[in-house]
Amino acid sequence: VTAAPAVAPRADDEGRFARGALVGTGYIGGSLALALTHAGRVGAWVGCDADRERLGRARLLGLVRETAPSPAEAVRGADLVVVAVPVLAGPAVMRAIAEAVRPEALIVDVGSTKQSIVAAAATLPDPGRFVGCHPIAGRERTGPEVADVNLFRGRYVILTPVAETAPAAIEAAAALWRAAGARLTQMDPAHHDEVMAAVSHLPHVVAYSLILTLAGLSGEVGRDLVGMSGAGLRDTTRIASSSPEMWRSIFLDNRACVLGMIEAFAARVDALRRLIATGNGDELVRLLTEARAARARILEQPGS
Amino acid sequence: VTAAPAVAPRADDEGRFARGALVGTGYIGGSLALALTHAGRVGAWVGCDADRERLGRARLLGLVRETAPSPAEAVRGADLVVVAVPVLAGPAVMRAIAEAVRPEALIVDVGSTKQSIVAAAATLPDPGRFVGCHPIAGRERTGPEVADVNLFRGRYVILTPVAETAPAAIEAAAALWRAAGARLTQMDPAHHDEVMAAVSHLPHVVAYSLILTLAGLSGEVGRDLVGMSGAGLRDTTRIASSSPEMWRSIFLDNRACVLGMIEAFAARVDALRRLIATGNGDELVRLLTEARAARARILEQPGS
Numbered sequence: 001v002t003a004a005p006a007v008a009p010r011a012d013d014e015g016r017f018a019r020g021a022l023v024g025t026g027y028i029g030g031s032l033a034l035a036l037t038h039a040g041r042v043g044a045w046v047g048c049d050a051d052r053e054r055l056g057r058a059r060l061l062g063l064v065r066e067t068a069p070s071p072a073e074a075v076r077g078a079d080l081v082v083v084a085v086p087v088l089a090g091p092a093v094m095r096a097i098a099e100a101v102r103p104e105a106l107i108v109d110v111g112s113t114k115q116s117i118v119a120a121a122a123t124l125p126d127p128g129r130f131v132g133c134h135p136i137a138g139r140e141r142t143g144p145e146v147a148d149v150n151l152f153r154g155r156y157v158i159l160t161p162v163a164e165t166a167p168a169a170i171e172a173a174a175a176l177w178r179a180a181g182a183r184l185t186q187m188d189p190a191h192h193d194e195v196m197a198a199v200s201h202l203p204h205v206v207a208y209s210l211i212l213t214l215a216g217l218s219g220e221v222g223r224d225l226v227g228m229s230g231a232g233l234r235d236t237t238r239i240a241s242s243s244p245e246m247w248r249s250i251f252l253d254n255r256a257c258v259l260g261m262i263e264a265f266a267a268r269v270d271a272l273r274r275l276i277a278t279g280n281g282d283e284l285v286r287l288l289t290e291a292r293a294a295r296a297r298i299l300e301q302p303g304s
Numbered sequence: 305v306t307a308a309p310a311v312a313p314r315a316d317d318e319g320r321f322a323r324g325a326l327v328g329t330g331y332i333g334g335s336l337a338l339a340l341t342h343a344g345r346v347g348a349w350v351g352c353d354a355d356r357e358r359l360g361r362a363r364l365l366g367l368v369r370e371t372a373p374s375p376a377e378a379v380r381g382a383d384l385v386v387v388a389v390p391v392l393a394g395p396a397v398m399r400a401i402a403e404a405v406r407p408e409a410l411i412v413d414v415g416s417t418k419q420s421i422v423a424a425a426a427t428l429p430d431p432g433r434f435v436g437c438h439p440i441a442g443r444e445r446t447g448p449e450v451a452d453v454n455l456f457r458g459r460y461v462i463l464t465p466v467a468e469t470a471p472a473a474i475e476a477a478a479a480l481w482r483a484a485g486a487r488l489t490q491m492d493p494a495h496h497d498e499v500m501a502a503v504s505h506l507p508h509v510v511a512y513s514l515i516l517t518l519a520g521l522s523g524e525v526g527r528d529l530v531g532m533s534g535a536g537l538r539d540t541t542r543i544a545s546s547s548p549e550m551w552r553s554i555f556l557d558n559r560a561c562v563l564g565m566i567e568a569f570a571a572r573v574d575a576l577r578r579l580i581a582t583g584n585g586d587e588l589v590r591l592l593t594e595a596r597a598a599r600a601r602i603l604e605q606p607g608s
Binding site for chain 1: 440441442495498499502504508509511512513518521524528529532537538543548559568569572573583585595596600601603604
C-alpha cells in the first residue's frame, strides 16, 4: 500500500472526498465505489478484502486504485470509509479500523442489518462520524465483476443514525447516496432490523425452504418436476440464488427478528393448511383475496 | 343460440374443426380459442360461461362468434369442446355436457389438476375422446380482455391420457396444441397432480402465506414496511396476485397432494429455523448452497 497522500482529512465544501477506503470489494461495495467515483465525489479508492483474489479482480476492474492488506491499512489517511462486508463480519471490521482511522473520517456501511454494526461503532475514535446505511438494492448478484454504477439509482437507502450521530455526518452520508442517485429515508436501527426481517429476510427463508422442499422430493416426482414449472416457481425462488455466505450472515446477525417472522409465517401456512384440509372454500377465497389486496398495498412505493 | 350448422362432426383430415365449443371464456380458454382460430384450426367458436357478463365481453372481443346459455347448449353440434373452467367446476361441466355432446367430438380441458376431470370423463358418451391437458402457462392474469394468441408459444402442455383414451384423440389434441405453438409431454393424471402440487400449488400456498404474514404485522413495523421491499418480495409474492377463485379451486381439488407438500415444506422451514436459532452457520451455508444448485437444476428446461 502506498502512503496516504497529503489531503484534506474530510470532505471539502463540495462534499468531495480525496481518499476513500473500501473494506469489502463485492457487488454492493464495488457498485458504490463506481457510483461515487463517477459522480466525482471520491478522488481515489484504496480497497481491501479478506478474499485476496477478489480484491485483485476489483483492482484490475478499476473499482479501486490501490489495495491494502488489512482494513487498518486501508483506512489510514482515508477521509471516507465504506464498510461493505457480510454483516456478521462488520463489527470486527469496526474494531480493526478503530486504531487507524482518522477521527474526522466519515464512516458508512451498506449492510442489511443495523443493530450490531451501530453498536460496534462505539469502539471508533468518534462514533458520531459513523452513519449506518442500508441500500435496498442488490438482487442475487455477487462479486466485483457485476458492479453497476447505476445500482442505486432511484432505490431507497435507509439511514439509521442514533442520538450520538453528528448531524453533519448524517448530511454528508445522505449527500453521497444522493450523488449515487438514491432516495433516502431514516429508521431507528432496531426498527430497521424488524422491518427488514419482514420484507427481506423472511422471504429469503421462504424461498430457500421452498426450493429445498422440491430438491428433497425423491423418485419419479422429484425427477419429473424438472423443467415443468412455469414462471411462478422461477420468480418465487429467484432470491434462493443469493449468496449463501451473505445470507448465513444476515440470518444469524438478525436472529431474533428473523425467528419471530418465521414463527408468524409458520402460523399463516398452518392456517391455510387447515382451510384446505377442512375444505373451507369461502374462507379460502376471502384470505386469498385479502392477500392480493395486501400485496398491492405493501409493494406500493411511498410517495408514488 | 343459433342452431348448429350442418358440418363434419369431427376434425377433417387437416385437423380442422368446423365448430368449437368454449366452456369458460377466461384468460386461458380465451387465449386457446384465439390461437386455434388464428392457426386456422377452428372455424367458429360458440362460448358459454357461468359469468354472463364475462361471456358478453368475450363475444365483443371476438374470441367467440356465438354464445350459448349453458354448456349443454354450447356443445350441441360442436366437433371440438374446450373445457376451461376452474378445476372444481370441471366435473360438473362434464356431467352437464354428457347428454348433448356428439360422441365423436374431441373434448379437451386446460385445468391445473387432472385426476378429478379424468375421472369425470367416465360420464361422457365416449370417454376415449376426452384428453386431459394442462398448459404450463398463465401467470397471474385473468379475464378474456388479456387473452393472448401467443400465450402457449414455446410452453409445455402436459397431456394426461389414460388406458381408455383413443390414440386418435391423443394425436388430435396434440396437433391442436402444436398449432398453438406449444411443446408436449405426457403424464399419468395422479403423477401430474403430484408434480404440480410441488412446482406450482405449493409455491402459491407459500406466496399467499408470505404476503398474509406481512399483512398481519401491526404497529410501526406493519406501517413502515410499505414500499421498503426490494425486487425480492415483489418476485417472491407475484403469484399471490393470482385469481382467488381459481386457486381455491385448485387447492381443494388437489387437496391430498397439496397437504402433503405443505407438510414437507413446513419441515424444511423448521429445519432452517433450528439452524438459525442454534447459530449453526456451517450447516446453514451448506443448505443455502445446496438450494442454489437445486434451483438451477429444477428450473432447467428438459432438452435445453
